[in-house]
Amino acid sequence: MKRMLCVMSILSVSGLMSLTAWAEPTSLTGAGATFPYPIYSQWAYKYEKLTGVKLNYQSIGSGGGIAQIKAGTVDFGASDAPLDVKELEESGLIQFPMVIGGVVPVINVPGIDPGKLVLSGELLADIYLGKIKKWNDNAIVAMNADLKLPNKAITVVRRADGSGTTFLFTSYLGKVSKQWREKIGVGKAVAWPVGVGGKGNEGVASYVQKISGSIGYVEFAYALQNKMAHVQMKNKAGKIVAPGIRTFQAAAANAQWDKTPGYAVVLTDQPGEQSWPIAGASFILIHKKQLNGEKAGAMLKFFDWCYKHGSEMAEKLDFVAIPANVVAMVEKTWKTEVKANDNPVWP
Amino acid sequence: MHKLSTIKTTASSRDQTRADLLFRGFTALCAIGLILIVVGIFIELLMNSWPAIKKFGLSFLVSQKWNPVPGIEEFGALSSIFGTLATTAIAMLIATPMSLVIAIFLVELAPPRMAGIVGGAIELLAAVPSIIYGMWGLFVFAPFMQDHIQPFLGEVIGGPLFEGPPMGIGILTAGIILALMILPFITAVARDVFLMIPNVVKEASHGMGATTWEVTYKVVWPYCIHGIVGALFLGLGRAIGETMAITFVIGNDHSISASVFSAGTSIASTLANEFTEASEPIYLSALFELGLVLFGLTVVFQIVAQLWLRRLRKSTGGRA
Numbered sequence: 035m036k037r038m039l040c041v042m043s044i045l046s047v048s049g050l051m052s053l054t055a056w057a058e059p060t061s062l063t064g065a066g067a068t069f070p071y072p073i074y075s076q077w078a079y080k081y082e083k084l085t086g087v088k089l090n091y092q093s094i095g096s097g098g099g100i101a102q103i104k105a106g107t108v109d110f111g112a113s114d115a116p117l118d119v120k121e122l123e124e125s126g127l128i129q130f131p132m133v134i135g136g137v138v139p140v141i142n143v144p145g146i147d148p149g150k151l152v153l154s155g156e157l158l159a160d161i162y163l164g165k166i167k168k169w170n171d172n173a174i175v176a177m178n179a180d181l182k183l184p185n186k187a188i189t190v191v192r193r194a195d196g197s198g199t200t201f202l203f204t205s206y207l208g209k210v211s212k213q214w215r216e217k218i219g220v221g222k223a224v225a226w227p228v229g230v231g232g233k234g235n236e237g238v239a240s241y242v243q244k245i246s247g248s249i250g251y252v253e254f255a256y257a258l259q260n261k262m263a264h265v266q267m268k269n270k271a272g273k274i275v276a277p278g279i280r281t282f283q284a285a286a287a288n289a290q291w292d293k294t295p296g297y298a299v300v301l302t303d304q305p306g307e308q309s310w311p312i313a314g315a316s317f318i319l320i321h322k323k324q325l326n327g328e329k330a331g332a333m334l335k336f337f338d339w340c341y342k343h344g345s346e347m348a349e350k351l352d353f354v355a356i357p358a359n360v361v362a363m364v365e366k367t368w369k370t371e372v373k374a375n376d377n378p379v380w381p
Numbered sequence: 382m383h384k385l386s387t388i389k390t391t392a393s394s395r396d397q398t399r400a401d402l403l404f405r406g407f408t409a410l411c412a413i414g415l416i417l418i419v420v421g422i423f424i425e426l427l428m429n430s431w432p433a434i435k436k437f438g439l440s441f442l443v444s445q446k447w448n449p450v451p452g453i454e455e456f457g458a459l460s461s462i463f464g465t466l467a468t469t470a471i472a473m474l475i476a477t478p479m480s481l482v483i484a485i486f487l488v489e490l491a492p493p494r495m496a497g498i499v500g501g502a503i504e505l506l507a508a509v510p511s512i513i514y515g516m517w518g519l520f521v522f523a524p525f526m527q528d529h530i531q532p533f534l535g536e537v538i539g540g541p542l543f544e545g546p547p548m549g550i551g552i553l554t555a556g557i558i559l560a561l562m563i564l565p566f567i568t569a570v571a572r573d574v575f576l577m578i579p580n581v582v583k584e585a586s587h588g589m590g591a592t593t594w595e596v597t598y599k600v601v602w603p604y605c606i607h608g609i610v611g612a613l614f615l616g617l618g619r620a621i622g623e624t625m626a627i628t629f630v631i632g633n634d635h636s637i638s639a640s641v642f643s644a645g646t647s648i649a650s651t652l653a654n655e656f657t658e659a660s661e662p663i664y665l666s667a668l669f670e671l672g673l674v675l676f677g678l679t680v681v682f683q684i685v686a687q688l689w690l691r692r693l694r695k696s697t698g699g700r701a
Binding site: 094095096097098100101187189194195196197218219220221222223224225226229230231232233237240241244245247 | 446447448449450451452453455519520523524527546548549550551628629632633634635644646650653654655657658659660
């Protein structure tokens with residue numbers, strides 16, 4: 035809740051600033067995903083101090099961000115779920131990953147300490163399908179022989195609003211469970227078979243904290259800040275991993291960025307012994323044809339700065355920077371694709 | 382001298398008629414503007430929801446399915462309509478008797494100083510933004526419901542109405558929070574209605590030996606029923622469209638259950654939750670159609686209120 039107020043006050047302040055911004059030399063506007071908002075605003079703050087270039091990012095949600103960049107009312111859009119290549123082509127956009135984060139299942143089960151419970155993707159899918167109804171179900175006990183699981187009903191908690199976090203979560207369940215893939219599907223919002231919905235990460239977090247016997251999923255930073263009991267996951271390689279910067283990085287490193295058009299990589303269920311199974315990149319969307327070359331150059335310079343100098347700040351906020359080899363690929367794409375008056379914007 | 386004053390009067394009365402005309406024109410313009418806005422909203426809602434209306438037809442109103450996954454979208458408003466009506470009904474059931482009793486106490490029984498303090502508190506409550514009720518509902522009231530009220534209801538009364546694990550949130554909690562939100566509105570208006578009864582009437586009946594109860598029931602009540610119904614519909618109108626507070630505590634699940642412990646969703650909370658990320662055109666259109674349904678519900682309630690008032694006016698012999 036505190037964060038929501040903070041976001042609202044920043045938005046209103048930045049709204050005021052944008053009114054006066056016409057007099058400033060360079061000011062960039064972006065809109066979209068809420069998930070990377072903390073790190074984007076940190077980067078923008080630092081970058082303005084260094085260079086005087088102002089960035090106004092409105093975290094209105096990926097859907098709104100996509101609509102606004104298509105309408106051309108902002109300089110860049112941001113989305114948690116990658117757009118498919120066809121949609122990019124149609125609207126003349128390119129997309130590239132900016133930052134990586136992870137989604138973690140969190141629980142509130144009496145007698146189970148944080149980080150002790152181990153789940154597999156199949157188990158998680160069965161819980162969210164409503165097939166596993168009790169915490170002492172044989173399938174859960176089999177993976178957690180050393181834990182004393184109570185005979186308590188499982189209350190499933192998920193997002194009520196459409197969100198990139200849900201997209202990553204359902205993408206993972208869809209990859210590991212055939213039934214999920216066929217019955218429910220993957221999306222920013224789905225027709226959940228069971229459970230209650232909280233609005234935003236804070237809504238899910240507070241429901242999980244309030245309802246005894248519940249399980250939910252939130253972005254990693256949120257689980258940490260609220261000191262919630264996360265679970266460990268069995269990944270694709272069959273290894274048990276805990277959520278954290280290292281395991282998110284492993285998931286990103288093992289992805290095949292170069293072979294995916296539009297960098298539309300979804301970092302769920304990635305190979306690799308250390309890979310956390312529910313990670314994902316947040317994407318930036320910009321127009322291929324830029325109207326103002328100078329402004330476009332300033333924008334790409336900002337992104338370049340974030341790639342090269344922003345990783346420490348990202349880690350402090352529990353985000354992971356994009357691997358260097360991927361950055362090189364992205365900047366090559368800038369060079370060949372982004373143009374103003376047919377001249378490349380990025381040198 | 383006499384002549385001069387006559388001229389003066391005519392001039393000023395001419396001015397007055399002109400001012401009157403201007404004033405009348407201005408007020409009429411504002412009133413017509415209001416109608417235009419309502420019609421405009423209706424047309425806009427209809428236009429935006431047209432793709433959904435065309436695709437789902439009447440099944441939108443009776444289907445319980447709500448599936449926003451791209452490619453297999455299917456939308457039905459029934460669960461949202463059910464949640465809206467269920468929470469509003471619970472809220473009215475609780476708020477109506479309570480607010481009337483409070484208003485009667487304030488007007489008839491309370492010592493003046495106390496009436497002033499309680500009256501001020503009620504007006505203050507009416508001014509609290511709904512998101513505050515939502516936060517209080519989620520962080521304070523829901524745990525209380527979970528630990529005390531829901532287990533009590535489930536064990537003592539039970540049955541299909543009070544079934545399921547006590548989660549603290551759900552239809553019942555949302556209804557109670559709504560009741561608290563509309564209570565000050567109904568109370569404040571009802572109190573003003575009660576205050577409008579001429580004291581002579583009340584004093585006369587007291588003078589004839591009537592008890593406070595008799596005065597309230599036989600004199601005050603028939604006199605005020607008209608205004609009270611108005612107050613109730615004001616509360617109903619607020620309850621039916623309430624958004625943020627409900628979103629926090631209703632559980633946001635597109636399902637219909639007989640138990641008031643279970644999670645549900647209302648039209649307004651569905652809109653608040655899903656609008657931001659609805660990027661598919663048909664999804665957006667379905668949300669607009671939900672808005673249209675809410676608009677329609679409000680109109681229906683208005684018509685019912687008007688009809689009811691007309692009948693009351695007849696039955697009370699035009700006194701109210």
